[in-house]
Amino acid sequence: xxxxxxxxxxFLISLTIHSQRAEEKSSFNxxxxxxxxxxxxxxxxxxxxDEFEDFDEKERLRANSYLRMDYQIxxxxxxxxxxxxxxxxxxxxxSRLFDKEFGLGTFYLNYKTEKLDITLGHYYVQFGSGLILRxxxxxxxxxxxxxxxxxxVYDPTNYLRLTALYGKHRKGFDxxxxxxxxxxxxxxxxxxxxxxxxxxxxxxxxxxxKQEDYNNELTNSQATIEIPELVNSFGVQLDLxxxxxxxxxxxxxxxxxxxxxxxxxxxxxxxxxxxxxxxxITWNIGYSKKGFGIGSTFRRLENMRFFSERSALNLNxxxxxxxxxxxxxxxxxxxxxxxxxxYLYQIQPGLVIENYEFPLVKSGEIxxxxxxxxxxxxxxxxxxxxxxxxxxxxxYWANLxxxxxxxxxxxxxxxDDLTYETxxxxxxxxxxxxxxxxxxxxxxxxxxxxxxxxxxxxxxxxLESKGxxxxxxxxxxxxxxxxxxxxxxSVRLELQHLSTNDDSRNWAGGTIEYFFNSKFGLYLNDSxxxxxxxxxxxxxxxxxxxxxxxxxxxxxxxxxxGRQRGGLLCVGGVCRPVSKNTGVTLNFVATF
Amino acid sequence: xxxxxxxxxxxxxxxxxxxxxxxxxxxxxxxxxxxxLSEIAVNNDLIVVSxxxxxxxxxxxxLDAVADVYDDWVSETGVKYYAVSIDDSRTAKxxxxxxxxxxxxxxxLLDENSDLKRAFGVSTVPYTIIIKSGEIVYKHTGxxxxxxxxxYDKIVAFKN
Numbered sequence: 164x165x166x167x168x169x170x171x172x173x174f175l176i177s178l179t180i181h182s183q184r185a186e187e188k189s190s191f192n193x194x195x196x197x198x199x200x201x202x203x204x205x206x207x208x209x210x211x212x213d214e215f216e217d218f219d220e221k222e223r224l225r226a227n228s229y230l231r232m233d234y235q236i237x238x239x240x241x242x243x244x245x246x247x248x249x250x251x252x253x254x255x256x257x258s259r260l261f262d263k264e265f266g267l268g269t270f271y272l273n274y275k276t277e278k279l280d281i282t283l284g285h286y287y288v289q290f291g292s293g294l295i296l297r298x299x300x301x302x303x304x305x306x307x308x309x310x311x312x313x314x315x316v317y318d319p320t321n322y323l324r325l326t327a328l329y330g331k332h333r334k335g336f337d338x339x340x341x342x343x344x345x346x347x348x349x350x351x352x353x354x355x356x357x358x359x360x361x362x363x364x365x366x367x368x369x370x371x372x373k374q375e376d377y378n379n380e381l382t383n384s385q386a387t388i389e390i391p392e393l394v395n396s397f398g399v400q401l402d403l404x405x406x407x408x409x410x411x412x413x414x415x416x417x418x419x420x421x422x423x424x425x426x427x428x429x430x431x432x433x434x435x436x437x438x439x440x441x442x443x444i445t446w447n448i449g450y451s452k453k454g455f456g457i458g459s460t461f462r463r464l465e466n467m468r469f470f471s472e473r474s475a476l477n478l479n480x481x482x483x484x485x486x487x488x489x490x491x492x493x494x495x496x497x498x499x500x501x502x503x504x505x506y507l508y509q510i511q512p513g514l515v516i517e518n519y520e521f522p523l524v525k526s527g528e529i530x531x532x533x534x535x536x537x538x539x540x541x542x543x544x545x546x547x548x549x550x551x552x553x554x555x556x557x558x559y560w561a562n563l564x565x566x567x568x569x570x571x572x573x574x575x576x577x578x579d580d581l582t583y584e585t586x587x588x589x590x591x592x593x594x595x596x597x598x599x600x601x602x603x604x605x606x607x608x609x610x611x612x613x614x615x616x617x618x619x620x621x622x623x624x625x626l627e628s629k630g631x632x633x634x635x636x637x638x639x640x641x642x643x644x645x646x647x648x649x650x651x652x653s654v655r656l657e658l659q660h661l662s663t664n665d666d667s668r669n670w671a672g673g674t675i676e677y678f679f680n681s682k683f684g685l686y687l688n689d690s691x692x693x694x695x696x697x698x699x700x701x702x703x704x705x706x707x708x709x710x711x712x713x714x715x716x717x718x719x720x721x722x723x724x725g726r727q728r729g730g731l732l733c734v735g736g737v738c739r740p741v742s743k744n745t746g747v748t749l750n751f752v753a754t755f
Numbered sequence: 756x757x758x759x760x761x762x763x764x765x766x767x768x769x770x771x772x773x774x775x776x777x778x779x780x781x782x783x784x785x786x787x788x789x790x791x792l793s794e795i796a797v798n799n800d801l802i803v804v805s806x807x808x809x810x811x812x813x814x815x816x817x818l819d820a821v822a823d824v825y826d827d828w829v830s831e832t833g834v835k836y837y838a839v840s841i842d843d844s845r846t847a848k849x850x851x852x853x854x855x856x857x858x859x860x861x862x863x864l865l866d867e868n869s870d871l872k873r874a875f876g877v878s879t880v881p882y883t884i885i886i887k888s889g890e891i892v893y894k895h896t897g898x899x900x901x902x903x904x905x906x907y908d909k910i911v912a913f914k915n
Contacts, residue, residue, distance in 0.1 A: 196776055201876020231876055235776060275779060289868040292844035299843075299868055302878065324789075351788075363786040402787050409851065447848045456852025492845030497810035534849050536856020549823070552857055603819065611900075613812075645816075645900050653900035681899045717882070717894035754876040754894065 197235040200755040203302065204228040205748065207254055212726060212745035214704050222252045227261075229268070229302060244270035247336075256741045257305035258483045260335030268336065269309050280316040285309040288328060290347045290369040293490035294443055294467075295398040295415050298332075304732070304739050305483055308471075309333045310343060322351035332471040332486050339471045339486055341375035360405070367400035373471055373488060377421075387436050394420045396469065396489075410448040415489075417441040417469060422514050423476040426576055431477045434579040439514055441466030441527075456536040460494055465527035465563060465585055466514040467491060483739045494532045495597055496556045498617070500641050501690050501706075502661040502672050506621040507731055508560060508595040517628060522577045524567050525625075526585050528594065530560035549605040559596045562625065564589035596620045609648075615641040623666060637663035651681040659690075667701055668694035685711040690728065701728060718753040777889060778874035782839060783865040785851055790864070792871070795837065796889040801914055802835045803906070806872055806882040808842050809849045814881040817898040821906075822859045828907060832914045836861035841872050841880060887913045 206226035211217045226248070233243035247268040253261045271284035287309055290296040300307045312330020319325070326347040331338035346369065353364035377390040400413040419438035423431070442465050449458035467489065470476055475486040493510040513527035535555040539546040565585040571578030599617040606612065617639040624633035643657040659672040674688035689707040696702065708725030729743040777792045784790055796802065805821075807814035818838055821828075828834055838861055840850045847867055854863050866872060875882065877896070883906065885893040893909050895902070 199778070199874070199876060201878070203878045231873075233778075233874065233876075287868055287870065287873070292847070293868070294844070297843075297868065300873070363788065365787055404786055411848075449848070449852050451852045451855035453855060454858050456854075456856035458848055458852040460848055490844060492843065494845060497846060499810065499812040534852055536853050538856060538858045550858070552819070554853070554856065603815075605819075605823070611816075647900045651899065651901045651905065655900070678899045681902050681905055684899060712897075714895075714897050714899075717896050719879075719896050752878040752896065754896075 199233045201231045202229070202751070202753050202755075204751045205254065205302075206750075207744075207746050207748045209255065209744055209746040214726070215743050215745070218744070220255075225252050225254050226250050227254050227257065227302070227305070239274055239276060240272070241275070242270075242272045244268075253305065255744055256482070256739060258335070258481075258485055260337075260485060261305065263336050266336045268307070269311075269333065278318045282314045283312075285311045285333065286314045286328075286330075288314060288326075288345075289490070290326075290345065290371065291367050291398055291400045291413055292445070294413060294445065295369050295396055295489055296345055296371045297490035299490070306485065306739075307333055308485065308487060311338050312343075320355075322354040324349040332488075334472075334486060341373055341471045343471060343488065344370075344372040344374070346370045362404040362406070362409075363402060364404075365400075365402040367398070367402075369398040369400075371396045371398075371488060373469070375472060377473075388438065390421055390433075390435065391419055391438070394418055394469070407452050408448075408450045410446075412446045413444070415443040415467070417443075417467060421473070422466075422516070423473075424577075424579065425516055426518055428477075428479050431474045431480065433473065434577075434581070436578075436580040437582050439466050441469075441513070443467050451536075454538045454540070457534065459531065459533045461531050462494055463527070463529040463563075463587075464491065464510075464512045467512040467527065468514070493560075494530070495558045495560070495595065496532070496534075496599060498599075498615075500615065500639075500657070500659055501688065502639055502659045502670050503615075503617055503641070505661065505670070505728075505730065506619055506623075506635055506637060506666075508558075508597075508621070509626055509731070511560075511562060511594065511626075513563070516577050516581065518575050518577055520574045522567060522569055522572060522581065524565050524583050525562060526565050526583055527563040528560055529563055529588070529590060530558065530595075532556065532558035547604070547606070552603040554601045555599070557596075557598045559590065560594050561590045562592040562594055564592050593620070594622045594625055610644065610646050612642065612644040614643075615639075617641075633665075635663055635665040637661055637665070651678065653678045657688075666696065667692055667698040668696040682715055683711070683713050719751070721748075721750040723748045723750075777886065777891065778871065780866075780871045780874045782871060783867065785863055785865070792837075792886070793889065796886055799835045800888055801833060801910065802837060802886045803910065804837045804839055804884050804886060806839050806841055806866070806875070806877055806880045808840060808880055809846045809853055810842070811880050813898040816900070817881050817883070817902065818859060818861075819857070820900075820903040821861070822857065824903065824907070825860055828910065832910050834910050834914070837864055838862070839864045839866050839871060841866050841869050843867055843869070885909060885913055 204226055209218045209223045228248045231245040235241045245268040248265040249261050250264050269285035271282055274281045287298045298308050298310045310330035310332055314328040317325045328345045330343055348368045350366045352366055353361045372393055372395045374393050396415055396417040398415045402411045419440045421433040422439055424434045445462040447460045469488040471486045471488055475481045491510050491512045493508050495508045511525055511528040513525055515525040517523040537553045539551040541550040545551055563585045565583045567581055567583040569578050569581040571580055597619040602614045604612050619637055621635040623635050639661045641659045645653060645655045647653045655676040657674040661670040670690055670692050672690035676686035678684040687709050689705050691705050692701045706726050706728045708723055710723030712721040724747050726745045732739055732741045779791050779793055781789050842850055881898045883895045884891050892913055
């Protein structure tokens, strides 16, 4: 029924616009001027491949499509919606929550004046850096946790902003079975007290609460302690910038809740005899002037996973992290090259307890990342005619060191009354480290190159849940060159090599890309694991992609035929697992 | 499937006409102050806005290419170039040292929760628009080597 109404609606609007165009062009233009439309469609046709098992799911041809419309009704009112379709099923490895062929994903009505901004319906929002609250969308990950409800932003003066919100998380085409409340104050101290010597000095205070009934039908045992219906988190943030230096500190406290019981990973249950609170601290400091910049980030997270429904904590059943309240990205450098995305650090915000002979307590992570950017001046020995740009990055991440007490546990079965203590600053239990350098050099007006070196240390045993530590030590070298011809023609060649004696050993890879003009290009890339190793699943298989794209203005069509390696696909620090597949993909985006 | 076709028909009805008004989305300056593109457009007749991210190689290629010729662009057309970073908290702290370290001289704004990206309906970065007298007159998605020359021709055309 609902579907039909939408179809009719779409047609009617379409017709209205048509008739208006015929009768009175100026009023059509008025509508068009206020209307913003974007369309995106990603489809894939899955094929059988001799190198893998046959594709055994029913639907081979699938598409995820999005149509978003925003309309400025008057100077103060605007409204919009997003239609989504997953025909006949979402692409492989996307959340099954998006189970509709066609449906209304989000809608909103907004009222905005200079001081007041009110939204009803679905909205996206972020408090501070998102460590306490972030509602956002990422179509590549199939992630959307827009909040449906109301949000008010009020600026009583030019140095104070107050935000209050209430709502329920989007859950597929439905909403979560819980309520979210939030409040944030942003106070611009430098502006309020006219501290002109400072570039900026700001204070942010925030609160986010989640109210959810506790459903203990899932477990047979009787809870011996009271399970809180309301989980609160409080945050405070300070930002300071003076001359060329900046610093920022943020602290979050999350109140008590039960922990997921992990004895049978595919069954959702909770340990009802102990409660755990969580906290997070981040500290950034940096200095920069023209030609030189340095920035450092320290972060410690303890038991910071926070979902609007407790059951979403079970990531076996929720691999795309739907319903997350806060945003917890891994703070390693994000690389764009294929071989640099094989050993990826995945964030460990806690709390997960795994059952081995002794419990493995994953209560959180601690670490540091430092970036340096430097431009060697034009005309110097290493700068050459155009200057040379260098960036360096170092990061180190460790599991929080903890001690536990497990009075009723036995080997391979953790007790429900397990409790733990963590150390505040202990970096001993290493999970990942990386050092990388990138040099960008322009040789002539037509020839440019980028050289990248990455050396990493990846605790595969811990990060991929195989119990004992087992490290992969690898280095990756990448060289890329682009040569520009006349008339927008260009060619890009990229060579990559990953060297390691661990895990599945060495890989080689490369890309060649040719643009016939600025609108039309073709590419071929390949990654090949060429050495024998104990891990045979990827050995001596070409993971290739062959494709092309056509761009005109804001419309882009891309087609690709290729074989995808199974693993993690990460965008913006959040990852989703993808399975090996071979197929043809078609991507279409346009804005009108 | 029928519905998809309806959608396409509907969208294509509108495809021939470019959308013009600026969204009033809040952006942050590098010092954390709030601003909007409309405010910026009031004081600058001709601006280029480019959505980018620190982790996006084609974006950095575009900005590096523009940085090389930016002085000439400004002196010849008076254009102002705004690079709006869509980096979220994973990488947003890298923006400030990076732009200084690279010696980029254009204006930088932050769109940490992709509000502007969404308002423009952008799926992938880089995404470049030209704003003339407060109205969007040109949009382009993606970067190919040499696109900066094409962009410059457009800027010159809209200047007059």
